[in-house]
Amino acid sequence: MRENPLSGRGDLPTDASQRRDGSQARAVVDQELMRRVVRDEEGAFAAFYSRLAPGLFSVVYEIVRDQKEAEDVLQECFVQMWKKSASYEPARSSLFTWAVMIARHRAIDRVRSRQRHLRVGEAATLEAQVSPPTPLASADDLAEQSDERDRLRAALLQLADGQREALHLAFFSGLTQTEISAQLGAPLGTVKARIRRGLIALRDILEAAV
Amino acid sequence: MIDERLEEQAASYAFESLEADEKASFESELAANPELAKLVDDLRSTTANLAHSAPARVPPPELESRILRAIQDEGRSQSSSGMPSWIPWALAAGLAICCGALLLGRTENAGSIASLRERIAGSEKQSSGLAAERDRALAAAREQQQQTSADQAEIARLNSERDALTRQVAELKQKEEALRVQNTTLAAKTQELGNKVTQLPQKSGLRDTQVLRLRSNMQSAPRASATVFWDAEKQEGMLYTVGVPPNGTDQDYQLWFVDPKFDKLVDGGVFSVGKDGAAEIVFHPKTPIASVKKFAVSLERKGGVSKPQGPIVLASK
Numbered sequence: 001m002r003e004n005p006l007s008g009r010g011d012l013p014t015d016a017s018q019r020r021d022g023s024q025a026r027a028v029v030d031q032e033l034m035r036r037v038v039r040d041e042e043g044a045f046a047a048f049y050s051r052l053a054p055g056l057f058s059v060v061y062e063i064v065r066d067q068k069e070a071e072d073v074l075q076e077c078f079v080q081m082w083k084k085s086a087s088y089e090p091a092r093s094s095l096f097t098w099a100v101m102i103a104r105h106r107a108i109d110r111v112r113s114r115q116r117h118l119r120v121g122e123a124a125t126l127e128a129q130v131s132p133p134t135p136l137a138s139a140d141d142l143a144e145q146s147d148e149r150d151r152l153r154a155a156l157l158q159l160a161d162g163q164r165e166a167l168h169l170a171f172f173s174g175l176t177q178t179e180i181s182a183q184l185g186a187p188l189g190t191v192k193a194r195i196r197r198g199l200i201a202l203r204d205i206l207e208a209a210v
Numbered sequence: 211m212i213d214e215r216l217e218e219q220a221a222s223y224a225f226e227s228l229e230a231d232e233k234a235s236f237e238s239e240l241a242a243n244p245e246l247a248k249l250v251d252d253l254r255s256t257t258a259n260l261a262h263s264a265p266a267r268v269p270p271p272e273l274e275s276r277i278l279r280a281i282q283d284e285g286r287s288q289s290s291s292g293m294p295s296w297i298p299w300a301l302a303a304g305l306a307i308c309c310g311a312l313l314l315g316r317t318e319n320a321g322s323i324a325s326l327r328e329r330i331a332g333s334e335k336q337s338s339g340l341a342a343e344r345d346r347a348l349a350a351a352r353e354q355q356q357q358t359s360a361d362q363a364e365i366a367r368l369n370s371e372r373d374a375l376t377r378q379v380a381e382l383k384q385k386e387e388a389l390r391v392q393n394t395t396l397a398a399k400t401q402e403l404g405n406k407v408t409q410l411p412q413k414s415g416l417r418d419t420q421v422l423r424l425r426s427n428m429q430s431a432p433r434a435s436a437t438v439f440w441d442a443e444k445q446e447g448m449l450y451t452v453g454v455p456p457n458g459t460d461q462d463y464q465l466w467f468v469d470p471k472f473d474k475l476v477d478g479g480v481f482s483v484g485k486d487g488a489a490e491i492v493f494h495p496k497t498p499i500a501s502v503k504k505f506a507v508s509l510e511r512k513g514g515v516s517k518p519q520g521p522i523v524l525a526s527k
Contacts (some may be wrong), residue, residue, distance in 0.1 A: 045382050046274070049274055055276065058265065075277045089241065096261075101258060171260040176227055196218045199253055203252055
Protein backbone atom coordinates (compact mmCIF):
# COMPACT_ATOMS: atom_id res chain seq x y z
CA MET A 1 0.00 0.00 0.00
CA ARG A 2 1.55 3.30 -0.98
CA GLU A 3 -0.43 5.76 1.13
CA ASN A 4 -3.39 5.92 3.41
CA PRO A 5 -5.61 8.90 2.82
CA LEU A 6 -8.26 7.38 5.09
CA SER A 7 -6.18 7.21 8.21
CA GLY A 8 -6.69 9.88 10.78
CA ARG A 9 -3.42 8.82 12.46
CA GLY A 10 -0.05 9.09 10.86
CA ASP A 11 1.19 5.80 12.27
CA LEU A 12 -1.38 3.46 10.79
CA PRO A 13 -1.18 1.70 8.42
CA THR A 14 2.35 1.96 7.08
CA ASP A 15 4.62 0.44 4.49
CA ALA A 16 6.78 -0.54 7.42
CA SER A 17 4.19 -2.83 8.99
CA GLN A 18 3.74 -4.66 5.74
CA ARG A 19 7.52 -4.85 5.28
CA ARG A 20 7.89 -6.30 8.75
CA ASP A 21 5.21 -8.91 7.98
CA GLY A 22 7.02 -9.68 4.74
CA SER A 23 10.41 -10.12 6.38
CA GLN A 24 8.98 -12.39 9.09
CA ALA A 25 7.30 -14.54 6.48
CA ARG A 26 10.54 -14.60 4.48
CA ALA A 27 12.48 -15.74 7.56
CA VAL A 28 10.02 -18.63 8.05
CA VAL A 29 10.37 -19.61 4.41
CA ASP A 30 14.19 -19.35 4.53
CA GLN A 31 14.36 -21.56 7.61
CA GLU A 32 12.11 -24.15 6.03
CA LEU A 33 14.14 -24.02 2.82
CA MET A 34 17.45 -24.56 4.63
CA ARG A 35 15.95 -27.44 6.62
CA ARG A 36 15.07 -29.11 3.33
CA VAL A 37 18.50 -28.37 1.80
CA VAL A 38 20.20 -29.93 4.82
CA ARG A 39 18.03 -33.03 4.42
CA ASP A 40 18.95 -33.04 0.74
CA GLU A 41 15.28 -33.21 -0.23
CA GLU A 42 14.49 -33.35 -3.91
CA GLY A 43 14.08 -29.94 -5.53
CA ALA A 44 15.21 -28.08 -2.41
CA PHE A 45 18.53 -26.94 -3.84
CA ALA A 46 16.91 -25.72 -7.06
CA ALA A 47 14.57 -23.55 -4.98
CA PHE A 48 17.53 -22.36 -2.90
CA TYR A 49 19.36 -21.41 -6.10
CA SER A 50 16.37 -19.50 -7.51
CA ARG A 51 16.02 -17.55 -4.28
CA LEU A 52 19.66 -16.44 -3.96
CA ALA A 53 21.42 -16.62 -7.33
CA PRO A 54 20.34 -13.27 -8.87
CA GLY A 55 21.31 -11.21 -5.79
CA LEU A 56 24.60 -13.05 -5.27
CA PHE A 57 25.54 -12.89 -8.95
CA SER A 58 25.08 -9.10 -8.92
CA VAL A 59 27.41 -8.74 -5.91
CA VAL A 60 30.02 -11.14 -7.24
CA TYR A 61 30.03 -9.48 -10.65
CA GLU A 62 30.40 -6.02 -9.09
CA ILE A 63 33.50 -7.28 -7.26
CA VAL A 64 35.24 -9.39 -9.92
CA ARG A 65 34.02 -7.37 -12.96
CA ASP A 66 34.27 -10.33 -15.32
CA GLN A 67 31.43 -12.54 -16.59
CA LYS A 68 33.27 -15.86 -16.64
CA GLU A 69 34.95 -15.33 -13.29
CA ALA A 70 31.64 -14.24 -11.76
CA GLU A 71 30.05 -17.50 -12.96
CA ASP A 72 32.95 -19.56 -11.55
CA VAL A 73 32.78 -17.75 -8.21
CA LEU A 74 29.00 -18.20 -8.00
CA GLN A 75 29.48 -21.93 -8.60
CA GLU A 76 32.09 -22.12 -5.82
CA CYS A 77 29.72 -20.22 -3.50
CA PHE A 78 26.82 -22.59 -4.03
CA VAL A 79 29.03 -25.67 -3.58
CA GLN A 80 30.38 -24.14 -0.36
CA MET A 81 26.90 -23.22 0.89
CA TRP A 82 25.68 -26.73 0.12
CA LYS A 83 28.57 -28.21 2.12
CA LYS A 84 28.07 -25.75 5.00
CA SER A 85 24.26 -25.73 5.00
CA ALA A 86 24.10 -27.65 8.28
CA SER A 87 26.15 -24.98 10.04
CA TYR A 88 23.80 -22.09 9.11
CA GLU A 89 22.40 -20.47 12.30
CA PRO A 90 19.09 -18.67 11.60
CA ALA A 91 19.18 -17.06 15.07
CA ARG A 92 22.38 -15.18 14.20
CA SER A 93 21.70 -13.97 10.67
CA SER A 94 19.24 -14.09 7.83
CA LEU A 95 19.85 -16.52 4.99
CA PHE A 96 20.58 -13.52 2.75
CA THR A 97 23.27 -12.16 5.11
CA TRP A 98 24.88 -15.59 5.43
CA ALA A 99 24.96 -16.13 1.67
CA VAL A 100 26.19 -12.60 0.82
CA MET A 101 29.08 -12.91 3.27
CA ILE A 102 30.20 -16.20 1.70
CA ALA A 103 29.84 -14.81 -1.84
CA ARG A 104 31.70 -11.57 -1.05
CA HIS A 105 34.53 -13.47 0.63
CA ARG A 106 34.93 -15.78 -2.37
CA ALA A 107 34.80 -12.92 -4.87
CA ILE A 108 37.41 -10.89 -3.00
CA ASP A 109 39.67 -13.96 -2.79
CA ARG A 110 39.35 -14.28 -6.56
CA VAL A 111 40.28 -10.63 -7.13
CA ARG A 112 43.31 -10.88 -4.82
CA SER A 113 44.45 -14.07 -6.55
CA ARG A 114 44.12 -12.33 -9.91
CA GLN A 115 46.17 -9.40 -8.62
CA ARG A 116 48.93 -11.78 -7.50
CA HIS A 117 49.05 -13.18 -11.05
CA LEU A 118 49.13 -9.66 -12.48
CA ARG A 119 52.08 -8.82 -10.28
CA VAL A 120 54.11 -11.69 -11.78
CA GLY A 121 53.71 -10.34 -15.29
CA GLU A 122 50.64 -12.00 -16.74
CA ALA A 123 48.75 -8.75 -17.03
CA ALA A 124 48.57 -8.83 -20.78
CA THR A 125 47.30 -12.41 -20.90
CA LEU A 126 44.66 -11.83 -18.26
CA GLU A 127 43.54 -8.61 -19.88
CA ALA A 128 42.97 -10.52 -23.10
CA GLN A 129 40.96 -13.16 -21.25
CA VAL A 130 38.55 -10.73 -19.61
CA SER A 131 35.16 -11.44 -21.15
CA PRO A 132 32.60 -8.80 -22.14
CA PRO A 133 30.26 -7.50 -19.42
CA THR A 134 27.02 -9.34 -18.74
CA PRO A 135 23.86 -7.37 -19.55
CA LEU A 136 22.05 -5.62 -16.71
CA ALA A 137 18.90 -7.28 -15.37
CA SER A 138 15.54 -6.53 -16.99
CA ALA A 139 12.69 -4.73 -15.23
CA ASP A 140 10.97 -8.05 -14.49
CA ASP A 141 14.11 -9.45 -12.91
CA LEU A 142 14.38 -6.35 -10.76
CA ALA A 143 10.77 -6.28 -9.58
CA GLU A 144 11.26 -8.64 -6.66
CA GLN A 145 14.37 -6.92 -5.34
CA SER A 146 13.25 -3.36 -6.02
CA ASP A 147 11.80 -2.69 -2.56
CA GLU A 148 15.07 -3.61 -0.84
CA ARG A 149 17.10 -1.67 -3.38
CA ASP A 150 14.92 1.43 -3.01
CA ARG A 151 15.13 1.21 0.75
CA LEU A 152 18.94 0.90 0.72
CA ARG A 153 19.35 3.66 -1.90
CA ALA A 154 17.24 6.03 0.20
CA ALA A 155 19.23 5.12 3.32
CA LEU A 156 22.61 5.61 1.61
CA LEU A 157 21.55 9.07 0.42
CA GLN A 158 21.20 10.11 4.05
CA LEU A 159 24.89 9.38 4.75
CA ALA A 160 27.70 11.86 4.25
CA ASP A 161 29.46 11.51 0.87
CA GLY A 162 32.72 10.40 2.50
CA GLN A 163 30.97 7.69 4.54
CA ARG A 164 29.09 6.41 1.49
CA GLU A 165 32.29 6.26 -0.57
CA ALA A 166 34.21 4.48 2.20
CA LEU A 167 31.46 1.87 2.68
CA HIS A 168 31.26 1.21 -1.05
CA LEU A 169 35.02 0.70 -1.35
CA ALA A 170 35.15 -1.46 1.78
CA PHE A 171 32.38 -3.73 0.51
CA PHE A 172 33.09 -4.03 -3.21
CA SER A 173 36.78 -3.23 -3.83
CA GLY A 174 38.46 -5.96 -1.79
CA LEU A 175 40.97 -3.31 -0.66
CA THR A 176 42.29 -3.27 2.90
CA GLN A 177 41.55 -0.17 4.97
CA THR A 178 45.16 0.94 4.49
CA GLU A 179 44.74 0.63 0.71
CA ILE A 180 41.45 2.53 0.86
CA SER A 181 43.19 5.25 2.83
CA ALA A 182 45.85 5.50 0.10
CA GLN A 183 43.27 5.51 -2.68
CA LEU A 184 41.20 8.26 -1.04
CA GLY A 185 44.23 10.23 0.09
CA ALA A 186 42.81 10.35 3.62
CA PRO A 187 44.49 9.30 6.91
CA LEU A 188 43.81 5.70 7.98
CA GLY A 189 42.09 6.89 11.19
CA THR A 190 39.68 9.02 9.13
CA VAL A 191 38.84 6.07 6.87
CA LYS A 192 38.20 3.80 9.87
CA ALA A 193 35.98 6.45 11.49
CA ARG A 194 34.01 6.97 8.26
CA ILE A 195 33.41 3.24 7.94
CA ARG A 196 32.37 2.91 11.60
CA ARG A 197 30.08 5.95 11.62
CA GLY A 198 28.66 5.19 8.19
CA LEU A 199 27.86 1.58 9.02
CA ILE A 200 26.23 2.40 12.35
CA ALA A 201 24.24 5.25 10.81
CA LEU A 202 23.12 2.96 7.98
CA ARG A 203 22.01 0.34 10.50
CA ASP A 204 19.99 2.94 12.43
CA ILE A 205 18.34 4.34 9.28
CA LEU A 206 17.41 0.88 8.00
CA GLU A 207 16.04 -0.15 11.40
CA ALA A 208 14.01 3.05 11.70
CA ALA A 209 12.57 2.39 8.24
CA VAL A 210 11.31 -0.99 9.47
CA MET B 211 29.22 -0.52 27.32
CA ILE B 212 30.90 -0.56 23.92
CA ASP B 213 33.49 2.17 23.34
CA GLU B 214 34.49 3.69 19.99
CA ARG B 215 37.54 1.46 19.64
CA LEU B 216 35.40 -1.69 19.95
CA GLU B 217 32.80 -0.21 17.58
CA GLU B 218 35.55 0.46 15.05
CA GLN B 219 36.83 -3.10 15.37
CA ALA B 220 33.26 -4.46 15.09
CA ALA B 221 32.77 -2.51 11.84
CA SER B 222 36.08 -3.78 10.44
CA TYR B 223 35.19 -7.31 11.58
CA ALA B 224 31.88 -7.07 9.71
CA PHE B 225 33.86 -6.22 6.55
CA GLU B 226 36.36 -9.03 7.33
CA SER B 227 39.16 -6.47 7.22
CA LEU B 228 40.74 -6.90 10.67
CA GLU B 229 44.42 -7.88 10.67
CA ALA B 230 45.11 -11.41 11.96
CA ASP B 231 46.48 -10.44 15.41
CA GLU B 232 43.76 -7.83 15.99
CA LYS B 233 41.14 -10.34 14.84
CA ALA B 234 42.25 -12.95 17.37
CA SER B 235 42.03 -10.55 20.33
CA PHE B 236 38.72 -9.14 19.08
CA GLU B 237 37.23 -12.64 18.81
CA SER B 238 38.14 -13.44 22.42
CA GLU B 239 36.46 -10.18 23.49
CA LEU B 240 33.48 -11.12 21.32
CA ALA B 241 33.07 -14.52 22.97
CA ALA B 242 32.83 -12.89 26.40
CA ASN B 243 30.65 -9.89 25.52
CA PRO B 244 27.05 -10.59 24.41
CA GLU B 245 26.37 -6.90 23.75
CA LEU B 246 29.33 -6.80 21.38
CA ALA B 247 28.18 -10.04 19.72
CA LYS B 248 24.77 -8.44 19.08
CA LEU B 249 26.44 -5.36 17.58
CA VAL B 250 28.56 -7.54 15.29
CA ASP B 251 25.50 -9.49 14.10
CA ASP B 252 23.68 -6.20 13.39
CA LEU B 253 26.64 -4.74 11.51
CA ARG B 254 27.12 -7.91 9.47
CA SER B 255 23.47 -7.76 8.47
CA THR B 256 23.85 -4.06 7.55
CA THR B 257 27.01 -4.86 5.58
CA ALA B 258 25.18 -7.60 3.69
CA ASN B 259 22.49 -5.07 2.81
CA LEU B 260 25.11 -3.13 0.82
CA ALA B 261 24.79 -5.95 -1.70
CA HIS B 262 21.58 -4.27 -2.86
CA SER B 263 23.60 -1.31 -4.12
CA ALA B 264 25.25 -3.45 -6.84
CA PRO B 265 23.63 -2.98 -10.26
CA ALA B 266 21.26 -5.93 -10.68
CA ARG B 267 22.43 -8.60 -13.10
CA VAL B 268 21.06 -12.03 -13.89
CA PRO B 269 23.21 -15.18 -14.10
CA PRO B 270 22.99 -17.02 -17.45
CA PRO B 271 20.24 -19.69 -17.41
CA GLU B 272 22.67 -22.58 -18.09
CA LEU B 273 24.66 -21.76 -14.95
CA GLU B 274 22.04 -23.35 -12.70
CA SER B 275 22.38 -26.80 -14.28
CA ARG B 276 26.20 -26.44 -14.24
CA ILE B 277 26.13 -25.73 -10.50
CA LEU B 278 23.69 -28.55 -9.79
CA ARG B 279 26.02 -30.92 -11.70
CA ALA B 280 29.02 -29.67 -9.70
CA ILE B 281 27.14 -30.35 -6.48
CA GLN B 282 26.14 -33.84 -7.62
CA ASP B 283 29.80 -34.55 -8.58
CA GLU B 284 30.89 -33.25 -5.20
CA GLY B 285 28.41 -35.60 -3.51
CA ARG B 286 29.66 -38.57 -5.51
CA SER B 287 33.33 -37.83 -4.82
CA GLN B 288 32.60 -37.54 -1.11
CA SER B 289 30.78 -40.89 -1.02
CA SER B 290 33.49 -42.76 -3.01
CA SER B 291 36.61 -41.35 -1.34
CA GLY B 292 36.93 -44.09 1.31
CA MET B 293 38.89 -46.80 -0.63
CA PRO B 294 40.39 -49.36 1.81
CA SER B 295 44.19 -49.09 2.00
CA TRP B 296 44.78 -52.82 1.38
CA ILE B 297 43.40 -52.70 -2.16
CA PRO B 298 46.58 -51.33 -3.89
CA TRP B 299 48.70 -54.00 -2.12
CA ALA B 300 46.32 -56.76 -3.21
CA LEU B 301 46.45 -55.52 -6.82
CA ALA B 302 50.30 -55.48 -6.72
CA ALA B 303 50.44 -59.02 -5.34
CA GLY B 304 48.05 -60.27 -8.05
CA LEU B 305 50.22 -58.74 -10.79
CA ALA B 306 53.36 -60.38 -9.36
CA ILE B 307 51.72 -63.85 -9.48
CA CYS B 308 50.64 -63.31 -13.09
CA CYS B 309 54.22 -62.39 -14.13
CA GLY B 310 55.58 -65.64 -12.63
CA ALA B 311 53.02 -67.78 -14.44
CA LEU B 312 53.84 -66.12 -17.80
CA LEU B 313 57.60 -66.85 -17.38
CA LEU B 314 56.97 -70.58 -16.84
CA GLY B 315 54.59 -70.76 -19.78
CA ARG B 316 57.20 -69.27 -22.18
CA THR B 317 59.55 -72.31 -21.80
CA GLU B 318 56.81 -74.87 -22.38
CA ASN B 319 55.54 -73.05 -25.47
CA ALA B 320 58.88 -73.33 -27.37
CA GLY B 321 58.35 -77.11 -27.83
CA SER B 322 54.85 -76.71 -29.05
CA ILE B 323 55.76 -74.23 -31.83
CA ALA B 324 57.11 -76.92 -34.19
CA SER B 325 54.04 -79.09 -34.03
CA LEU B 326 51.82 -76.07 -34.47
CA ARG B 327 53.62 -75.15 -37.71
CA GLU B 328 52.69 -78.55 -39.13
CA ARG B 329 49.10 -78.07 -38.17
CA ILE B 330 49.06 -74.61 -39.77
CA ALA B 331 50.18 -76.07 -43.09
CA GLY B 332 47.25 -78.48 -42.98
CA SER B 333 44.88 -75.75 -42.06
CA GLU B 334 45.93 -73.62 -45.02
CA LYS B 335 44.54 -76.28 -47.32
CA GLN B 336 41.22 -76.07 -45.64
CA SER B 337 41.24 -72.27 -45.74
CA SER B 338 40.17 -71.94 -49.38
CA GLY B 339 36.97 -73.83 -48.55
CA LEU B 340 36.45 -71.70 -45.57
CA ALA B 341 36.84 -68.50 -47.64
CA ALA B 342 33.53 -69.12 -49.42
CA GLU B 343 31.89 -69.76 -46.12
CA ARG B 344 33.41 -66.52 -44.81
CA ASP B 345 31.89 -64.53 -47.73
CA ARG B 346 28.46 -65.91 -46.92
CA ALA B 347 28.92 -65.01 -43.25
CA LEU B 348 30.04 -61.47 -44.20
CA ALA B 349 26.89 -60.94 -46.29
CA ALA B 350 24.76 -62.07 -43.35
CA ALA B 351 26.73 -59.75 -41.03
CA ARG B 352 26.12 -56.77 -43.36
CA GLU B 353 22.41 -57.47 -43.30
CA GLN B 354 22.48 -57.66 -39.55
CA GLN B 355 24.46 -54.40 -39.42
CA GLN B 356 21.74 -52.61 -41.39
CA GLN B 357 19.16 -53.92 -38.96
CA THR B 358 21.35 -52.77 -36.08
CA SER B 359 21.58 -49.24 -37.56
CA ALA B 360 17.78 -49.06 -37.75
CA ASP B 361 17.55 -50.28 -34.15
CA GLN B 362 20.11 -47.68 -33.06
CA ALA B 363 18.13 -44.89 -34.72
CA GLU B 364 15.02 -46.06 -32.88
CA ILE B 365 16.97 -46.18 -29.59
CA ALA B 366 18.26 -42.62 -30.19
CA ARG B 367 14.70 -41.42 -30.85
CA LEU B 368 13.44 -43.09 -27.65
CA ASN B 369 16.37 -41.64 -25.68
CA SER B 370 15.55 -38.18 -26.96
CA GLU B 371 11.89 -38.64 -25.94
CA ARG B 372 13.01 -39.84 -22.53
CA ASP B 373 15.29 -36.79 -22.10
CA ALA B 374 12.44 -34.46 -23.02
CA LEU B 375 10.19 -36.16 -20.47
CA THR B 376 12.94 -35.96 -17.84
CA ARG B 377 13.24 -32.22 -18.49
CA GLN B 378 9.47 -31.83 -18.22
CA VAL B 379 9.47 -33.72 -14.92
CA ALA B 380 12.29 -31.50 -13.62
CA GLU B 381 10.39 -28.35 -14.65
CA LEU B 382 7.20 -29.61 -12.99
CA LYS B 383 9.13 -30.43 -9.83
CA GLN B 384 10.58 -26.93 -9.83
CA LYS B 385 7.11 -25.44 -10.23
CA GLU B 386 5.81 -27.68 -7.46
CA GLU B 387 8.66 -26.49 -5.25
CA ALA B 388 7.88 -22.84 -6.01
CA LEU B 389 4.22 -23.44 -5.14
CA ARG B 390 5.21 -25.16 -1.91
CA VAL B 391 7.35 -22.16 -0.94
CA GLN B 392 4.45 -19.85 -1.85
CA ASN B 393 2.10 -21.95 0.28
CA THR B 394 4.45 -21.72 3.24
CA THR B 395 4.58 -17.92 2.83
CA LEU B 396 0.80 -17.67 2.65
CA ALA B 397 0.37 -19.97 5.66
CA ALA B 398 2.75 -17.80 7.70
CA LYS B 399 0.92 -14.63 6.66
CA THR B 400 -2.48 -16.15 7.36
CA GLN B 401 -1.28 -17.13 10.81
CA GLU B 402 -0.01 -13.60 11.45
CA LEU B 403 -3.24 -12.03 10.26
CA GLY B 404 -5.24 -14.50 12.39
CA ASN B 405 -3.26 -13.39 15.43
CA LYS B 406 -3.83 -9.74 14.57
CA VAL B 407 -7.56 -10.29 14.16
CA THR B 408 -7.74 -12.02 17.54
CA GLN B 409 -5.84 -9.25 19.30
CA LEU B 410 -7.38 -6.35 17.44
CA PRO B 411 -10.33 -5.43 19.71
CA GLN B 412 -8.05 -5.21 22.77
CA LYS B 413 -5.28 -3.37 20.96
CA SER B 414 -7.40 -0.81 19.20
CA GLY B 415 -9.92 -0.22 21.96
CA LEU B 416 -12.78 -1.10 19.63
CA ARG B 417 -14.95 -2.80 22.26
CA ASP B 418 -18.44 -2.87 20.80
CA THR B 419 -17.14 -3.54 17.39
CA GLN B 420 -19.13 -4.74 14.42
CA VAL B 421 -17.09 -7.28 12.45
CA LEU B 422 -17.99 -7.91 8.82
CA ARG B 423 -16.33 -10.17 6.31
CA LEU B 424 -16.21 -8.96 2.70
CA ARG B 425 -16.04 -11.67 0.05
CA SER B 426 -14.68 -11.49 -3.47
CA ASN B 427 -16.81 -10.79 -6.57
CA MET B 428 -13.70 -11.13 -8.77
CA GLN B 429 -13.47 -14.16 -11.03
CA SER B 430 -9.72 -13.58 -11.29
CA ALA B 431 -9.27 -13.65 -7.48
CA PRO B 432 -12.11 -15.73 -5.97
CA ARG B 433 -10.22 -16.21 -2.69
CA ALA B 434 -9.62 -12.51 -2.05
CA SER B 435 -11.30 -11.23 1.10
CA ALA B 436 -11.37 -8.40 3.58
CA THR B 437 -12.39 -8.00 7.20
CA VAL B 438 -13.88 -4.76 8.57
CA PHE B 439 -14.04 -3.79 12.25
CA TRP B 440 -16.49 -0.90 12.67
CA ASP B 441 -17.03 1.11 15.85
CA ALA B 442 -20.21 3.13 15.30
CA GLU B 443 -19.72 5.19 18.44
CA LYS B 444 -16.25 6.41 17.42
CA GLN B 445 -17.22 6.49 13.74
CA GLU B 446 -13.94 4.68 13.07
CA GLY B 447 -13.08 1.37 11.48
CA MET B 448 -10.21 -0.83 10.37
CA LEU B 449 -9.99 -2.84 7.16
CA TYR B 450 -7.66 -5.78 6.42
CA THR B 451 -7.38 -7.38 2.98
CA VAL B 452 -5.92 -10.73 1.99
CA GLY B 453 -5.16 -11.93 -1.54
CA VAL B 454 -6.56 -8.82 -3.25
CA PRO B 455 -4.89 -8.09 -6.62
CA PRO B 456 -2.70 -4.95 -6.59
CA ASN B 457 -4.38 -1.91 -8.12
CA GLY B 458 -2.85 -0.14 -11.12
CA THR B 459 -0.88 3.08 -10.70
CA ASP B 460 -3.86 5.05 -12.10
CA GLN B 461 -6.38 3.27 -9.83
CA ASP B 462 -7.46 3.10 -6.20
CA TYR B 463 -9.73 0.77 -4.28
CA GLN B 464 -12.63 2.69 -2.65
CA LEU B 465 -14.57 1.62 0.46
CA TRP B 466 -18.35 2.26 0.66
CA PHE B 467 -20.88 2.17 3.53
CA VAL B 468 -24.45 0.98 2.94
CA ASP B 469 -26.56 2.92 5.47
CA PRO B 470 -30.40 2.65 5.10
CA LYS B 471 -30.63 6.31 6.16
CA PHE B 472 -29.09 7.40 2.86
CA ASP B 473 -30.38 6.69 -0.61
CA LYS B 474 -26.84 6.26 -1.98
CA LEU B 475 -23.62 4.64 -0.84
CA VAL B 476 -21.47 6.67 1.56
CA ASP B 477 -17.79 7.21 0.69
CA GLY B 478 -15.37 5.52 3.11
CA GLY B 479 -12.20 6.67 1.32
CA VAL B 480 -9.62 5.17 -1.02
CA PHE B 481 -6.70 2.82 -0.44
CA SER B 482 -4.08 0.87 -2.38
CA VAL B 483 -3.03 -2.77 -2.29
CA GLY B 484 0.56 -3.85 -2.90
CA LYS B 485 2.04 -6.89 -4.57
CA ASP B 486 1.43 -9.13 -1.55
CA GLY B 487 -2.34 -8.56 -1.73
CA ALA B 488 -2.46 -7.21 1.81
CA ALA B 489 -3.60 -3.82 3.08
CA GLU B 490 -4.48 -2.61 6.54
CA ILE B 491 -6.12 0.78 7.00
CA VAL B 492 -7.98 2.86 9.52
CA PHE B 493 -10.96 4.65 7.96
CA HIS B 494 -13.57 7.26 8.83
CA PRO B 495 -16.77 7.93 6.85
CA LYS B 496 -17.06 11.21 4.97
CA THR B 497 -20.61 11.58 6.39
CA PRO B 498 -21.71 10.39 9.90
CA ILE B 499 -23.14 6.87 9.70
CA ALA B 500 -26.16 5.81 11.81
CA SER B 501 -26.09 2.09 11.14
CA VAL B 502 -24.12 0.03 8.68
CA LYS B 503 -25.95 -2.66 6.81
CA LYS B 504 -23.15 -3.57 4.47
CA PHE B 505 -19.66 -2.64 3.35
CA ALA B 506 -18.50 -2.76 -0.25
CA VAL B 507 -15.22 -2.07 -2.09
CA SER B 508 -15.05 -0.91 -5.70
CA LEU B 509 -12.09 -0.38 -8.05
CA GLU B 510 -12.03 3.25 -9.18
CA ARG B 511 -9.79 5.75 -10.90
CA LYS B 512 -6.95 7.29 -8.83
CA GLY B 513 -8.25 9.52 -6.03
CA GLY B 514 -11.73 7.96 -5.90
CA VAL B 515 -15.19 9.06 -7.05
CA SER B 516 -18.35 10.45 -5.40
CA LYS B 517 -20.43 7.38 -6.26
CA PRO B 518 -19.32 3.95 -7.47
CA GLN B 519 -18.46 3.82 -11.16
CA GLY B 520 -16.11 0.86 -11.30
CA PRO B 521 -16.85 -2.80 -10.48
CA ILE B 522 -17.75 -3.79 -6.89
CA VAL B 523 -14.91 -6.23 -6.15
CA LEU B 524 -15.63 -7.06 -2.49
CA ALA B 525 -18.87 -6.92 -0.49
CA SER B 526 -20.24 -8.13 2.82
CA LYS B 527 -23.51 -10.11 3.03
